[in-house]
Amino acid sequence: MKYFLLPLILGGICWGQGGDECKPSSLNIPGAPYPCVHADRRVTFRVAAPDAQKVQVRLGGAHDMTKGADGLWMVTIPPQVVGFHYYTIVVDGASMADPATRTFFGSGWDNSGIEIPEPDADAAYYAPKDVPHGQVSQRWYYSKVTGKWRRCYVYTPSEYEANSRTRYPVLYLLHGWGENEQGWHTQGHMDFIMDNLIAAKKAKPMIVVMDNLNAVKPGEDASLYAARGTIARMTAPAPAPPGGGRGGFPSNWGTAFTEMMLTDLVPMVERTYRALPGRENRAMAGLSMGGMQSFMTVLGNMDKFAYLGGFSGSSGGRGGFDPKTSNNGVFADAEAFNKKIKVLFLGIGSVEGPGTKTFSEALISAGIHNVYFESPGTAHEWLTWRRCLNDFAPRLFN
Amino acid sequence: MKYFLLPLILGGICWGQGGDECKPSSLNIPGAPYPCVHADRRVTFRVAAPDAQKVQVRLGGAHDMTKGADGLWMVTIPPQVVGFHYYTIVVDGASMADPATRTFFGSGWDNSGIEIPEPDADAAYYAPKDVPHGQVSQRWYYSKVTGKWRRCYVYTPSEYEANSRTRYPVLYLLHGWGENEQGWHTQGHMDFIMDNLIAAKKAKPMIVVMDNLNAVKPGEDASLYAARGTIARMTAPAPAPPGGGRGGFPSNWGTAFTEMMLTDLVPMVERTYRALPGRENRAMAGLSMGGMQSFMTVLGNMDKFAYLGGFSGSSGGRGGFDPKTSNNGVFADAEAFNKKIKVLFLGIGSVEGPGTKTFSEALISAGIHNVYFESPGTAHEWLTWRRCLNDFAPRLFN
Numbered sequence: 001m002k003y004f005l006l007p008l009i010l011g012g013i014c015w016g017q018g019g020d021e022c023k024p025s026s027l028n029i030p031g032a033p034y035p036c037v038h039a040d041r042r043v044t045f046r047v048a049a050p051d052a053q054k055v056q057v058r059l060g061g062a063h064d065m066t067k068g069a070d071g072l073w074m075v076t077i078p079p080q081v082v083g084f085h086y087y088t089i090v091v092d093g094a095s096m097a098d099p100a101t102r103t104f105f106g107s108g109w110d111n112s113g114i115e116i117p118e119p120d121a122d123a124a125y126y127a128p129k130d131v132p133h134g135q136v137s138q139r140w141y142y143s144k145v146t147g148k149w150r151r152c153y154v155y156t157p158s159e160y161e162a163n164s165r166t167r168y169p170v171l172y173l174l175h176g177w178g179e180n181e182q183g184w185h186t187q188g189h190m191d192f193i194m195d196n197l198i199a200a201k202k203a204k205p206m207i208v209v210m211d212n213l214n215a216v217k218p219g220e221d222a223s224l225y226a227a228r229g230t231i232a233r234m235t236a237p238a239p240a241p242p243g244g245g246r247g248g249f250p251s252n253w254g255t256a257f258t259e260m261m262l263t264d265l266v267p268m269v270e271r272t273y274r275a276l277p278g279r280e281n282r283a284m285a286g287l288s289m290g291g292m293q294s295f296m297t298v299l300g301n302m303d304k305f306a307y308l309g310g311f312s313g314s315s316g317g318r319g320g321f322d323p324k325t326s327n328n329g330v331f332a333d334a335e336a337f338n339k340k341i342k343v344l345f346l347g348i349g350s351v352e353g354p355g356t357k358t359f360s361e362a363l364i365s366a367g368i369h370n371v372y373f374e375s376p377g378t379a380h381e382w383l384t385w386r387r388c389l390n391d392f393a394p395r396l397f398n
Numbered sequence: 399m400k401y402f403l404l405p406l407i408l409g410g411i412c413w414g415q416g417g418d419e420c421k422p423s424s425l426n427i428p429g430a431p432y433p434c435v436h437a438d439r440r441v442t443f444r445v446a447a448p449d450a451q452k453v454q455v456r457l458g459g460a461h462d463m464t465k466g467a468d469g470l471w472m473v474t475i476p477p478q479v480v481g482f483h484y485y486t487i488v489v490d491g492a493s494m495a496d497p498a499t500r501t502f503f504g505s506g507w508d509n510s511g512i513e514i515p516e517p518d519a520d521a522a523y524y525a526p527k528d529v530p531h532g533q534v535s536q537r538w539y540y541s542k543v544t545g546k547w548r549r550c551y552v553y554t555p556s557e558y559e560a561n562s563r564t565r566y567p568v569l570y571l572l573h574g575w576g577e578n579e580q581g582w583h584t585q586g587h588m589d590f591i592m593d594n595l596i597a598a599k600k601a602k603p604m605i606v607v608m609d610n611l612n613a614v615k616p617g618e619d620a621s622l623y624a625a626r627g628t629i630a631r632m633t634a635p636a637p638a639p640p641g642g643g644r645g646g647f648p649s650n651w652g653t654a655f656t657e658m659m660l661t662d663l664v665p666m667v668e669r670t671y672r673a674l675p676g677r678e679n680r681a682m683a684g685l686s687m688g689g690m691q692s693f694m695t696v697l698g699n700m701d702k703f704a705y706l707g708g709f710s711g712s713s714g715g716r717g718g719f720d721p722k723t724s725n726n727g728v729f730a731d732a733e734a735f736n737k738k739i740k741v742l743f744l745g746i747g748s749v750e751g752p753g754t755k756t757f758s759e760a761l762i763s764a765g766i767h768n769v770y771f772e773s774p775g776t777a778h779e780w781l782t783w784r785r786c787l788n789d790f791a792p793r794l795f796n
Contacts, residue, residue, distance in 0.1 A: 029507045030612075030620075049492035053449065071491070089494070093469070094447035096487070096494040103501045103508040109427045110501040110508065128538060128547055135552075137535040138583070140526060149526055154533075161670070164562050185536070214428075222428075272559070 025101065025114045027084075032100040034074075041079040041116050045089075046072055047098065052091050057098075059087035059114070082118040083383025084187055086111045104187050107178040113187070118383075124196075125390050126189040131199035132158030136185045141268045145260040147218045152265065153181055154273065155191055155208035157198050167274045169281035169397040170207045172261070173389075174290025176313070181212040187382045193390050203393040209269055213286065213293050215257040221250070258297040262304065283396050285309030285345065287385045299327045302340050307396050309345035311388035312352060312380055314359060321359060323366035334367030343395045344370040347388035349378040371395065423499065423512045425482075430498040432472075439477040439514055443487075445496065446470055450489050455496075457485035457512070480516040481781025482585055484509045502585055505576040511585070516781075522594075523788050524587040529597035530556030534583045539666045543658040545616045550663065551579055552671065553589055553606035555596050565672045567679035567795040568605045570659070571787075572688025574711070579610040585780045591788050601791040607667055611684070611691050613655040619648070656695040660702065681794050683707030683743065685783045697725045700738050705794050707743035709786035710750060710778055712757060719757060721764030732765030741793045742768040745786035747776040769793065 022036035022044055034046035045057045050071035057063045057075055065073035086106045089098045097103050103110035117123065134157045143150050157168070173190065175183035184190040190208065197203035216222045266282070269275055282305045286294040291313025298308040299315065315327055323331040331337055344363070348356035360372040373391045375384040420434035420442055432444035443455045448469035455461045455473055463471035484504045487496045495501050501508035515521065532555045541548050555566070571588065573581035582588040588606065595601035614620045664680070667673055680703045684692040689711025696706040697713065713725055721729040729735055742761070746754035758770035771789045773782040 031506070047492060049490055051452065051491035052489070053451075055492070089492075091450070091489045091492045091494070092447055093449035094445060094453070094487075094489045094494075096489070096492075096497050097501070097508070099494050099507050101508075102503075103495070105500075108429070109497050110495070110499075130540065133538045135535040135537050137533040138589070139533050140531045140589075142528065191536070191538075 026117070027101050027104075027113045027115050029100060029102060034100055035098070035114055037080075037114070037116055038076075041082070042076050043080055043114065043116070044074065044076040045098070046074045047089055047091075047100075048072055049091050054090075054092055056090040057087060058090060058095070059085055062090070080114075080116045081378060081381075081383075082116045082122075083378060083381055083386075084113060084115050085381060086113055088112065105178075105180050105182060106187070126193050126196075126386050128192050129196060129199075131195055133195050134158045134160065134191060134198075136191050139268075139272070141264065143215070143260050143264040145217060145256065145263050146215050150212065150215075150260075150264075151181060152209055152211040153185055154210070154269070155185070155194060156273070157205040157207075158195065159205055160207075160274070165274075167276045168205055168207045169283070170209060170269060170273075170275050171307075171393070171396060172209050172211070172265075172282070172284040172294075174211065174213045174284075174286030174293055176286070176288030176290050180214075181210050183382075184208075184210045188386055188389070190386075190389060193386060194393065197390065197393055204397045206393075206397060207269070207273055207275055209265070211261070211265055213257055213290050215260045217256050217259075220252075220256060254293050254296045257293055258300060261297060262301065266304075279304050280306045280342070281397065283307030283309070283343075285311065285389075285392060286313065287311040287388070288313040288380065295327070298341075299330045302330065306341060307343045307345075308341055309343075309347065309388070309392045310356075311347040311385045311392075312349060312356070314346055314356065321362045323362070323368070331363070331366055331368055338367075338369045343392075344368065345373065345388075345392045345395065346370055347373040347375065347384070347391065349375045349380060349384035351377065351379045352384075424515070425499050425502075425511045425513050427498060427500060432498055433496070433512055435478075435512075435514055436474075439480070440474050441478055441512065441514070442472065442474040443496070444470055444472045445487055445489075445498075447489050452488075452490055454488040455485060456488060456493070457483055460488070478512075478514045479776060479779075479781075480514045480520075481776060481779055481784075482511060482513050483779060484511055486510065503576075503578050503580060504585075524590050524594075524784050526590050527594060527597075529593055531593050532556045532558065532589060532596075534589050537666075537670070539662065541613070541658050541662040543615060543654065543661050544613050548610065548613075548658075548662075549579060550607055550609040551583055552608070552667070553583070553592060554671070555603040555605075556593065557603055558605075558672070563672075565674045566603055566605045567681070568607060568667060568671075568673050569705075569791070569794060570607050570609070570663075570680070570682040570692075572609065572611045572682075572684030572691055574684070574686030574688050578612075579608050581780075582606075582608045586784055586787070588784075588787060591784060592791065595788065595791055602795045604791075604795060605667070605671055605673055607663070609659070609663055611655055611688050613658045615654050615657075618650075618654060652691050652694045655691055656698060659695060660699065664702075677702050678704045678740070679795065681705030681707070681741075683709065683787075683790060684711065685709040685786070686711040686778065693725070696739075697728045700728065704739060705741045705743075706739055707741075707745070707786070707790045708754075709745045709783045709790075710747060710754070712744055712754065719760045721760070721766070729761070729764055729766055736765075736767045741790075742766065743771065743786075743790045743793065744768055745771040745773065745782070745789065747773045747778060747782035749775065749777045750782075 022038050024036050036044050049055050055065040055073040063075050063077045065075040067073050088095050098112035101112040104113040137154050139152050139154050198205050284294045284298050291310030295315040298305040346356050346360045363370050375387040378384040420436050422434050447453050453463040453471040461473050461475045463473040465471050486493050496510035499510040502511040535552045537550050537552050596603050682692045682696050689708030693713040696703040744754050744758045761768050773785040776782040
């Protein structure tokens, strides 16, 4: 197997580090020595801000940097959890992305990112290997429901072009709040995860469609989906949010996306790609807010989907669960539900709290089959969701 | 025709502006009101930097911002040229991307970008319209020459999937210094340009392959391709450049890319896609450093390519042109050259200087047919190159 490091590819360049134990993050711009990750997972940051009075790194908490004689500010922060983390540099009160890293769309803007590497064996499932590679394609389509053109990304397995008569099942896969349709293949490495699973015959070859969960009908208020906090903090006071802030969901939340998906997206996919039709060939999953959207869409349209996944997000957390009445009573007849939904998957990071486990157990008590997956040691971050996808995808379309 | 604004798509959101004449740039993050562009093409920027002493916008020159009572810094700068411009915010000496815009990889890092809109009629050729859309796909492949995995993007025309037995000619299209394989479809809107040309039957349906021009063999010094200036200014002193700085090209510059392209990329493309074989079905073009690379690759391998384009970059500017000896004498026999190279295209922005026109005229004096294209009023920027592609693509494969 040929493994390779992302920095070698993204710019084709890697600075030699010699005997220095601190290795540049794989997400750095080509040639940038900082931020770097120590063997014990401490991280050293360096930023040029010659005239600044105070410079901080915000990763988890705020870490004050110290100015050296050369005008460069540095700090080494305590060991970090493995995986991908967004982080921000604050220069005299201005929050900005670190210019030394590639940027990643999260919290509604292009933020800096750092990857704390796992041991090779643990990371192998999302590492690019010498196996056949599928492709991720940008696809534009017009939505009658929103009255706008939209962009999605579509993963097709490596064999898709050679097998020009074969049709494939489809997984619809959503990002989280403040992210977009690029998240799964950029932060999530979903392409390598699927390539590796399919090459090892652990998952069926499938099409994966990654859309943007933000959808409003003409005239509806789009501001729920804008990153008001980001905008207020960084560039200007933002308009007052409807319904009381980020956590305040208007009563019609998610309905436009579901309608758009069923009216525009699914038909476009099944018209454009060699997709297998019918509910048993459609799965839907998402992370965080995308998990909530997936539960809403699938549980409201069980005639159209047979597989459902929530990664750090489902239908829990919005009032107590009552199997008789929650989600319009879809769980009331457990036998009927279990026949229809072939896999109900609930994934979570172990440090995210017990809500998902409690929900899974309540479902089991109500006779609803489900898979509970816990990612050890990770929080509400992309490594949790990479692991969720790696566990979920093999369960589909069997 | 349905036209649409990019901000409506990229995040699905557009803030209502009411009677304000200053319209948010189409490249802003969803919901961000600044930067905004006035009707006369002045631009107003706003950044939150409550504790800073000095904040500037660098776009062309440096523009001092003024702090308001609310801690927000603002400036309105004079009318700008239409098209895409990179720009930077400097907070107390720290150069960073404006958090209010999406970022774009240029000068070796993810910088801010602003689009100064052209009148609709002028911009129509790169606007998304209600025509069949091709797709841009991310493709990984292993290079034996560099010993690394590489990523390219491949545009396939809308009809590609339906016409499952048709083969297509291929244009290889390169970015410029400090950019990468994402530039043409992100900054350049090449997908909309090609969609519109093909729909109007102005250009033949073709495959377009966009690779990264940075390539070194194992053990070679990659530092030419790193953005040393960026790294030094923003994050840390960079190693001394080989050969005397950005302008100093080592004697073997470009040879690894050409070898990689002929050994790895072209065979991968012709094995993976339904590409027509042979020199008359292969074109190569690039912008700036990518134009230099295209001239080097094609003029050194005229048995493999029949079309060549340089957009603000070719083989000029590196010593005087002598038709008898330049480029290893390929221009010495004009008749033979004209038979082989069906289109030799030289494009330039009108404010970039006379070098390209002089080169074109010298070629004509030497009997070498070529097309000289000048983009009125634009500099060494993406609008020049969008216009070049729009003029160049219809000339191919006829």
